[in-house]
Amino acid sequence: MLKRALFVGRFQPFHNGHLHAVRAILKEADELLIVVGSAQMSHEPDNPFTAGERLEMIKCALDAAGVDRNRYMLIPIPDAPAHRVWVSQVESQTPHFDIVYTNQPLTRRLLIEAGYKVRGIELHMRKQFEATEIRRRILMDEEWGDLVPPEVYQYVKKIDGDARIRDLAKTDTVNKRRR
Amino acid sequence: MLKRALFVGRFQPFHNGHLHAVRAILKEADELLIVVGSAQMSHEPDNPFTAGERLEMIKCALDAAGVDRNRYMLIPIPDAPAHRVWVSQVESQTPHFDIVYTNQPLTRRLLIEAGYKVRGIELHMRKQFEATEIRRRILMDEEWGDLVPPEVYQYVKKIDGDARIRDLAKTDTVNKRRR
Amino acid sequence: MLKRALFVGRFQPFHNGHLHAVRAILKEADELLIVVGSAQMSHEPDNPFTAGERLEMIKCALDAAGVDRNRYMLIPIPDAPAHRVWVSQVESQTPHFDIVYTNQPLTRRLLIEAGYKVRGIELHMRKQFEATEIRRRILMDEEWGDLVPPEVYQYVKKIDGDARIRDLAKTDTVNKRRR
Amino acid sequence: MLKRALFVGRFQPFHNGHLHAVRAILKEADELLIVVGSAQMSHEPDNPFTAGERLEMIKCALDAAGVDRNRYMLIPIPDAPAHRVWVSQVESQTPHFDIVYTNQPLTRRLLIEAGYKVRGIELHMRKQFEATEIRRRILMDEEWGDLVPPEVYQYVKKIDGDARIRDLAKTDTVNKRRR
């Protein structure tokens, strides 16, 4: 029987560590549901890209990497109004799944308390904080292209995403969180 | 250059008219974004299935119909807090699109006011109200299998969806809308 | 070991059928969690009383009926943003429970799908629609005191609740749902 | 000392009865706060116009009628998450006021329970349902210009508002309330 895995991330942006994880999970599972979390978030220093932009960059990167589209589905899911109902919200917006892959402690804890089997993602080096490092490099105008698939790099450039990240950083402390 | 179309529906459930529309649109567009609307809705007489269940039934039906997964993407989107910001919410959660297909007057109006090109879907017979008719037949325990792809029929049976629809109908007027 | 039951209702208002149900459940369970549902609702023809007013009337009625306060707890819970996460929201706001008593089809269905054991409440006569009947009588200025515990009757009179119900009925169709 | 009045309405659209009311209130009060209620609503058969469109039409009509802008302020206020907190929400978004004018039973009841002095608006004829009648006439393509100030008529024509109302009416029952 087929086994379906869930992979939860914010993908701000989708990077080489994520791509590596997708490939590793697809060696253990038949199908993969990639949940694009905090889907409503964008235009924040830590969440610069919209869910739509993230769907686009992930699809391009997986296509270029030769990952078979028959084996995964991308699903944007907004934050829940309370942590305790988040698992229930994910269940309501995804097809049935058997196992979850995540390295985020809160996500892991909520899913384990709900009775799910959760595995960590083996990231080479300190890839865990790669997205943070990428956003930092973009902000500082340092080279970041080697940390993401080429398609992600081109897409971010095309939508002027690096200028957006730099613009958002100008926001003062209060306005970071609201207008 | 590639042209991407958007097809908006609630798919409660996905039926033959929807399948016909997907095929027709894919003759005119290169790629198709299928928006599963009112994603947060379920367990109501008019919205019995969760977004996750709808994603599952659509994927199964399109696979069986031989529709190439490289040419479409399924995207669940919850209702917006106000009609006037709905288009903006759709834009934020989908990759860029060039044209929209829908027969729903409100959806059509909102997209046109936002400057989009909108086309109607040619439905044979009075398919427009097919989903309503299917839910009515399930409720009355009449035969409904000929109105949907076989995979949708089997899936609804498997998740006990027809019993759910009958159970929800027992709810009195007030409780239909809330607990 | 102790067994704890959950009893879900809107209690608009709390009536003799509810009181009867509380007593019947307390013969089968050691402790009872009484969930005052749709807690955020009030000032509507079908939901005239606030959660606070309902807590007050239930407490008074149970005290007068000699129900031991050590055996039940009253818990107001607002509606969930989506039916599918309602059970999860209830779980997050109540102590652990073993069984549920309810006659509402939607509530019953959601709890059963979540794996709970659900029992119906034996109501003498057609008590199921008693709250609707009580609100109708108040509206029509007919006698309704015999359908509720005397404490509920006095409390509704004291807070001018019957005038409120009659005032709300004057609202025209559109304004019933919003201002 | 100055006396400030509050006038609550949805103004879908602003009509002669409303204009008459504004003039009447300004004979009794020094200043007037005109609350454009259900501000988030639009593109519904009963709420066709956005708050912005309503602000525009009211301002034009009052200017043309020679109502001094120093004596009134327009304030859009969205619906509250619960009726019982609506008064509190209004208080938080308006300058201090001394008296309220409204004919809506729910609005009246909520304000009275909160301790406010509320007066009815004397409408000549059955103006109370004028907005409903106007929307009906637009829908039926009957003459409606005599029921509103000329500026409102021109503005609705200019934004193609009558076509919008007719389009929204095509929506089937389910889709009226959501997409």
Place this chain on the structure above:
Amino acid sequence: MLKRALFVGRFQPFHNGHLHAVRAILKEADELLIVVGSAQMSHEPDNPFTAGERLEMIKCALDAAGVDRNRYMLIPIPDAPAHRVWVSQVESQTPHFDIVYTNQPLTRRLLIEAGYKVRGIELHMRKQFEATEIRRRILMDEEWGDLVPPEVYQYVKKIDGDARIRDLAKTDTVNKRRR
């Protein structure tokens, strides 16, 4: 005539300072409404426990301490969408009360502006920050049992609450606030 007091707290977790306060208030008031605030919050470093878990631990601790259940009521209340309507939301979900006890400056300020009589809670030592200190000790695996009633200690152990707090602390800065 009876006097009813309101005591507002988050009780993350309920500790000896809270128990001391309940006893002190019940010397001055006839009845006590204990509002379990931020009811929707859980699984955060500063809000680890669900409202249901907090209701359970408070009830156990008060039972063991011999506090008469006829003299208090526990009421979970979620945060309001805006501070200015919070008092109104509390009023809607609680029976009528005469006086409030709290040491939280924002809560105190909001209630005073709404016209309530507010008293501080005399806490021996610097008990005010006791909950913060308890969470810190659990995180550091230091001894914390002497700061809470024994029933709270046992309950937190039973639900594996200390492991939850340590797990949540692993979350990186961004993910602390959302998934």
Place this chain on the structure above:
Amino acid sequence: MLKRALFVGRFQPFHNGHLHAVRAILKEADELLIVVGSAQMSHEPDNPFTAGERLEMIKCALDAAGVDRNRYMLIPIPDAPAHRVWVSQVESQTPHFDIVYTNQPLTRRLLIEAGYKVRGIELHMRKQFEATEIRRRILMDEEWGDLVPPEVYQYVKKIDGDARIRDLAKTDTVNKRRR
């Protein structure tokens, strides 16, 4: 033809830099829509005043400064559920506008991405952070009257706003954000 400008701010509180900006914009535009942003916010250290209080202080200051009420409109707008739909929400609650004036990087970015023409506001000195400086001075009980129009100073004093700011600052870190 008339040109209408939009000026977005939180005005916590309205100060001399804001007044200067209003005058400067009215030299370039015929009409001005002043959006009072984060309208739902109040009783926070960084957002002490309600939208209603801010409307009152702005109106008084502009009246005293001789700004013609026929040339501007004040519009309170709450935060949007997501940054990406904020522009759409503003459009829905304001009359049509041609150009926007703002110095806030996030606001500027969102409007530019939506296709609007955005200009900065020339503030003499480092007025940009004037509101922060004013709140700091009130907190520290330093002189702040020279940074705001006299009417704002008097109004804040009258509503006891400086005591409120000092009270809110007493709140501990956790409670700053919620009760």
